[in-house]
Amino acid sequence: MKSQTQPYRIAVFTPHIDGEYFGKILSTISVEAQTRGSQLTIIQTQINHPHDEPNEHPVFIDQCDACIVILDGIGSSTAQLIAQTGKPVVSIGHVQPDIDCHSILIDNTGGMKEAVLHLIDHGHREIVFVAFTHQQDQMERFQAYKEALAERGIPYNPKLVCYVSDNLQGEERRPYLCSWRVVFTLPLSQPVQTVMPSDSYPPGMNIMQELAENWRS
CATH class of the missing domain: 3.40.50.2300 (Response regulator)
Structure with missing residues (x-):
């Protein structure tokens, strides 16, 4: 006892x-x-x-x-x-x-679907999804991403999906991310309107600033 x-x-x-x-x-x-x-x-x-x-x-x-x-x-x-x-x-x-x-568990499906629908309803159509989809929660979010597109009649485009080898941000994603206007990178750590950053970035890499400068140009 x-x-x-x-x-x-x-x-x-x-x-x-x-x-x-x-x-x-x-x-x-x-x-x-x-x-x-x-x-x-x-x-x-x-x-x-x-x-x-x-x-x-x-x-x-x-x-x-x-x-x-x-x-x-x-x-x-x-x-x-x-x-x-x-x-x-x-x-x-x-x-x-x-x-x-x-x-x-968190509501991966509901949260991601709501976020994607919000972006679509604000006029965005080419929404990039970047994630390590071998993880359970990210697979659920990926499925919700596709369901949201279908709900608004937007064809799923596999060219807008960037599959990565882990769930941490790295230098190799930089050119891909900066070439698009709306990007989802997972896991979601901050509820930002158009960009949801991943867990971490390499030292000296400010992807948020680079995206902003890319969009203004």
Whole structure:
């Protein structure tokens, strides 16, 4: 039986521990855990996310009281081991296919569709979609992007879609982004009317300024 003086121990399995997305989630979890007197242990399960498979070593499962999984932070075998313990699990940003647990998800479909329809209703027709579509939330947003175009009778143009190898912004996107007037790059981090920036940019790269100068020219 758990001692009343022993803190509630939560294990967080995450592909990454820094950056705009993972950093904000982890810092928020940490604050909430401290507020409630809980002990937090964060386990990074990938080195080169999103290209790596999660590490399948079941670290800290026996020592924790509950688990939080961010995106695809665990693999199938680890998920099954956690399920066998009967400990509560919460998944963030991902539906875990191998374990019955609660998931915290955003309305990717509704949010993206509303944004695209807003741009179309303001007269925009050539709307570029730039994303790493192997991630669950981005696939949902991509489908909503196409549904919004169809709803307004605009044919889907695959030439306006830029598939990238990860979900971070890089120098190789610069010429493509600056050649269009309306661009979606994902994940969405700020609700900007015509451009939605990605998680991060290389040092010295100001894509927002470059886009603005390109549009004025």
